[in-house]
Amino acid sequence: MRDLLKIYGRYIGITWVIAVFLIAVNLGGLLAFGAYHLAGDSNMFPRGLRELEGIVDGEVSGKPAEGFVMTAEIKEYLESRDFIFLLVLDDKGDVVYSWNKPPELKGHYTLGEVAGFTRWYLEDYPVKLLRTQKGLLVAGRPKNSVWKYSMEVSVGFMNDSLAYVGIFVVMNLVTVFLVVIFLGYRYYKSLKPLSEGICALSENRKIHLGERGTASSLAAQLNRASDILEAQRNALEKRDTARTEWISGVSHDIRTPLSMIMGYADELEKSGNLSVQEREKAAVIRGQSLKIRQLIEDLNLASKLEYHMQPLRISLFYPASLLRQLAAEIINQEPGEQYELIPDIGPELEGYQMEGDERLIMRAVGNLLNNSIRHNPSGCRICLSARQKDGGLRISVKDDGCGIGDGIIRYLTEEPSREKEDTGKGEVYGETFREGEGPHIMGLRIVKQIVLAHKGVFRIQEKGHEVCLWFP
Amino acid sequence: MKNIFESVLLLVDDNREFLKMVKGILEREGFLFIDCAGSAGEAEEYFRKREPEIVILDINLPDGDGFSLMQKIRTVSEVPVLFLSARDEDCDRLLGLGLGADDYMVKPFLPRELILRISAILKRTYFPKGSPALREEVLILGACRVDFKSGVAGWADREISLTAKELSILRKLWENRGNIVTFDQLCQAVWEDNYFGYENTIMVHIRRLREKIEENPSKPQFLLTVRGLGYKLKV
Structure with a gap:
């Protein structure tokens, strides 16, 4: 909206500049034009015979001639001024001399006729007159060469004319100002929905603008763009849903066969008819089946979290109690003497309640603890600490084992683009993971997804030996 | 059946x-x-x-x-x-x-x-109310013999009766013998409340319980503390 107001303001400003510029150019042009024509010998304003006055009368003193004498000087003067004929009338109206007199002209003119052509035309010839002592000179130019208009203005008006000019200028300016404001406002109004529409589009919202007024075609195009975006979003969502449902379907279908593998492997493991080696092999089958179970569960959860199809069951719970229970469960599974789990839960957390999906958060921390155990078969010290921090809960799992590989850290901390996502070959960003890191990355990815789903922060520190989770 | x-x-x-x-x-x-x-x-x-x-x-x-x-x-x-x-x-x-x-x-x-x-x-x-076997359960902790029914810890030379709370703590631990019972679970089972505010109460009860069932209460053999988490009954 601000942008539009800025555009509106600029539009008004520019219009003003244009108006002022136009006035300046006109005034300048007029001045230049007038100066040129008034000063130079342009034929725009046909000149009269004023310069002849001295020449015609001057002959009286030099020569004893009674009447008008056509000298070369006068002739040259007339021709240079585009005159084509000359008559000299005496006081009675008789033509006493003529030069190139057109045939339709008479030899005598009455007072009334003289008064007429003085102001207008002589038989359509534009003429100029000069009163001399030798008579009235009447010099004519070709027909249709000069436009004549006689104007009379009252003295009062002429005296006030400056004021009138001022009033007109002010009225013009006011009109320009009002018109600019009005037109600008109309544009502003017609562009306002467009501007709102563009804002909505940039925020990935669906729009539908009214397709009327000056900006109708733009509005239609914006609507079309919005429809296309909407269609693409729907298609993407549909694809994501299809993918999640597919994964969910596969993981569902694999469960019954896997139950049977586990069930029979369990039976073989306990069978008294088999040798120890054979029973050990059955135990391996059972153990690996458990891993497959974990993997498909992880895959399913990861895909649901990735495409926001895992609804968060938000509830209030006591994180301290939850973490103790989790740690106790891990120890109760008796991972072995070589592991040491040190719980370090801040006293400020007793009685502290937080909001979140208890099961998912437990899953996240459980994944971290189990990772530490699984990836350090020779044992390690694991520290599970929790503190209140920055108005939220900070949980950290730290061990002194092998740590998380650089490739995985890069993969998890750099936001992967969709195309570059896990190819399933254990190769991401050109990193090849060590053997057995596949489940590691899946587990950690779920941890990260769970934290992000809670709008928290996921961080790997201490060269891969510590994972910090922060929940708001 | x-x-x-x-x-x-x-x-x-x-x-x-x-x-x-x-x-x-x-x-x-x-x-x-x-x-x-x-x-x-x-x-x-x-x-x-x-x-x-x-x-x-x-x-x-x-x-x-x-x-x-x-x-x-x-x-x-x-x-x-x-x-x-x-x-x-x-x-x-x-x-x-x-x-x-x-x-x-x-x-x-x-x-x-x-x-x-x-x-x-x-x-x-x-078979509600537990199996007949559990109802007559007697807990043997070294030289001490705890009878859940009568609520008495029997030693060779004397008999000490346990309070109701001590008994229910012991029962909860016995049900989960070998596993850690967190402070929170214990509180829920015995007081039906959250652990917050019961830190000292639990400690006092456990100490008294140890005095009754352990040979050397300062170096417990059976009722073990798991630091920061809870207690465990080792049998």
Whole structure:
């Protein structure tokens, strides 16, 4: 909206500049034009015979001639001024001399006729007159060469004319100002929905603008763009849903066969008819089946979290109690003497309640603890600490084992683009993971997804030996 | 029916191979009467003739789903139901339990877990108040002999009675013997409250309990503290 107001303001400003510029150019042009024509010998304003006055009368003193004498000087003067004929009338109206007199002209003119052509035309010839002592000179130019208009203005008006000019200028300016404001406002109004529409589009919202007024075609195009975006979003969502449902379907279908593998492997493991080696092999089958179970569960959860199809069951719970229970469960599974789990839960957390999906958060921390155990078969010290921090809960799992590989850290901390996502070959960003890191990355990815789903922060520190989770 | 192994179990699943395997697992465990149904129709037919003691029910059946089958069963019988399904969605779990199922297990499962859960349901339903064996439980902790029934810790030379709270703490630990019981779980079991505010109370009770059942209370042999987490009864 601000942008539009800025555009509106600029539009008004520019219009003003244009108006002022136009006035300046006109005034300048007029001045230049007038100066040129008034000063130079342009034929725009046909000149009269004023310069002849001295020449015609001057002959009286030099020569004893009674009447008008056509000298070369006068002739040259007339021709240079585009005159084509000359008559000299005496006081009675008789033509006493003529030069190139057109045939339709008479030899005598009455007072009334003289008064007429003085102001207008002589038989359509534009003429100029000069009163001399030798008579009235009447010099004519070709027909249709000069436009004549006689104007009379009252003295009062002429005296006030400056004021009138001022009033007109002010009225013009006011009109320009009002018109600019009005037109600008109309544009502003017609562009306002467009501007709102563009804002909505940039925020990935669906729009539908009214397709009327000056900006109708733009509005239609914006609507079309919005429809296309909407269609693409729907298609993407549909694809994501299809993918999640597919994964969910596969993981569902694999469960019954896997139950049977586990069930029979369990039976073989306990069978008294088999040798120890054979029973050990059955135990391996059972153990690996458990891993497959974990993997498909992880895959399913990861895909649901990735495409926001895992609804968060938000509830209030006591994180301290939850973490103790989790740690106790891990120890109760008796991972072995070589592991040491040190719980370090801040006293400020007793009685502290937080909001979140208890099961998912437990899953996240459980994944971290189990990772530490699984990836350090020779044992390690694991520290599970929790503190209140920055108005939220900070949980950290730290061990002194092998740590998380650089490739995985890069993969998890750099936001992967969709195309570059896990190819399933254990190769991401050109990193090849060590053997057995596949489940590691899946587990950690779920941890990260769970934290992000809670709008928290996921961080790997201490060269891969510590994972910090922060929940708001 | 003298014990749970004489119960009649009805397995409903559309996969014959799977039925055969589960039947085998249960038979080896000692269950004597195991019947199978391959569809919802077969299960309904079965109910017209007789009533089992427990139904283990799949959800995806060729002629309907386990939820509606369970509702139909409920109109004629209050038999306990355990869902055993490949569906692991929370909503399925909640729907099943919400309909009144006694348990919900997701495939694939550990055979041992299935047996334990079935046994637990059967015990709870047909042998309430615990098995006779547990009621007469006597806890031997080295030279000390705790009788849960009379609430007395018996030593060679003397007998010390335990308070109700001490007894329930000990019982909770005994039920989870070998495993850690967190402070929170203990508080819930004994005081039915959150741990917050009970830190010292629990410590005092445990100290008194140790004085009664441990030979050397400052170096406990059985009632162990797991630092930062809870207590554990080592037997």
